[in-house]
Amino acid sequence: MGILIKAEDTTDYSYGCPPDQRPIEQHIDLGVINLDKPPGPTSHEVTSWVKKLLGVEKAGHGGTLELN
Amino acid sequence: MGRARNVLQHIIHSDKTYVCVMALHEAVPEDKIREVCREFVGDIYQKPPLKASVERRLRVRRIFSIEVQEIIGRLVLMVIHCEAGTYIRKLCHDIGEVLGVGAHMAELRRIHTGPFTEDENLVTMHELHEAVIALREYGDEKLLRKVILPVEYAVRNLPKIYIRDSAVDSICHGAPLAAPGVLHLTDDVMKGGLVAIMTLKGELVAIARALMRAHDMVEASQGIVAKPVRVIMKPGTYPRHWKSSKFVGKG
Numbered sequence: 001m002g003i004l005i006k007a008e009d010t011t012d013y014s015y016g017c018p019p020d021q022r023p024i025e026q027h028i029d030l031g032v033i034n035l036d037k038p039p040g041p042t043s044h045e046v047t048s049w050v051k052k053l054l055g056v057e058k059a060g061h062g063g064t065l066e067l068n
Numbered sequence: 069m070g071r072a073r074n075v076l077q078h079i080i081h082s083d084k085t086y087v088c089v090m091a092l093h094e095a096v097p098e099d100k101i102r103e104v105c106r107e108f109v110g111d112i113y114q115k116p117p118l119k120a121s122v123e124r125r126l127r128v129r130r131i132f133s134i135e136v137q138e139i140i141g142r143l144v145l146m147v148i149h150c151e152a153g154t155y156i157r158k159l160c161h162d163i164g165e166v167l168g169v170g171a172h173m174a175e176l177r178r179i180h181t182g183p184f185t186e187d188e189n190l191v192t193m194h195e196l197h198e199a200v201i202a203l204r205e206y207g208d209e210k211l212l213r214k215v216i217l218p219v220e221y222a223v224r225n226l227p228k229i230y231i232r233d234s235a236v237d238s239i240c241h242g243a244p245l246a247a248p249g250v251l252h253l254t255d256d257v258m259k260g261g262l263v264a265i266m267t268l269k270g271e272l273v274a275i276a277r278a279l280m281r282a283h284d285m286v287e288a289s290q291g292i293v294a295k296p297v298r299v300i301m302k303p304g305t306y307p308r309h310w311k312s313s314k315f316v317g318k319g
Contacts, residue, residue, distance in 0.1 A: 031069050
């Protein structure tokens with residue numbers, strides 16, 4: 001895959017934050033987990049555990065196997 | 069988690085790979101099984117099952133490959149690479165019909181969805197729990213940083229457009245991306261396809277639909293080049309460079 005350049009510019013490090021340097025709260029808020037779902041509980045239940053565990057209000061899951 | 073959740077519904081539409089055990093209802097010669105499985109590679113018709121969450125209308129799904137790994141008696145272990153929305157239970161049933169003996173899906177595990185695979189970064193509930201404890205009890209972030217990946221990981225397979233700092237905040241407010249805001253992009257950007265809009269620091273700003281292909285985007289001197297479908301970055305993260313009068317009533 002190639003990169004096409006249209007214009008050059010620099011970025012100001014006084015705002016924003018490279019993904020690997022985020023403070024931990026932000027890292028969690030903007031984070032994804034590739035979770036090995038245990039076979040018993042539903043994806044919905046596991047999502048709710050993860051939410052509680054991490055103390056985040058929102059969490060979602062990117063797929064479920066149940067109906068396949 | 070949190071704002072990153074919004075990305076996932078766009079990722080779940082990517083291809084899937086499954087490991088599946090199909091149980092035949094009667095024994096069939098191996099070469100016959102392999103032959104029939106080969107016939108199912110390509111476009112197939114499927115009607116969603118009764119308890120499905122989508123409309124039950126005949127639809128076409130593409131099977132990219134079916135690799136029969138092992139056959140033991142009536143059990144067939146196979147790896148299936150298919151389009152999102154393929155019903156594997158149905159596929160097993162249909163393979164059984166063509167074989168003339170009937171079959172059902174005995175076991176299923178997904179090993180690959182878009183950027184997520186089973187080999188890399190797969191985390192158990194226990195590991196996640198331990199990582200949270202390490203942070204809470206000992207103030208150690210290291211484990212949690214290993215277990216939780218930045219949202220940018222989820223879009224690593226998408227074409228990307230890198231934009232100027234000055235173009236970031238208007239996108240965060242849902243405005244479309246105009247040509248002058250574009251700095252560089254990957255050459256796989258397709259007209260009508262999804263793209264990730266990124267900052268120069270490598271942060272994901274939004275998932276957007278491209279309105280032109282990569283080469284046309286480089287040539288464009290004005291006009292809209294992509295429209296956000298899902299904004300990830302919080303407004304106000306980057307300074308505001310746009311005039312508010314144009315956006316009155318949009319919050």
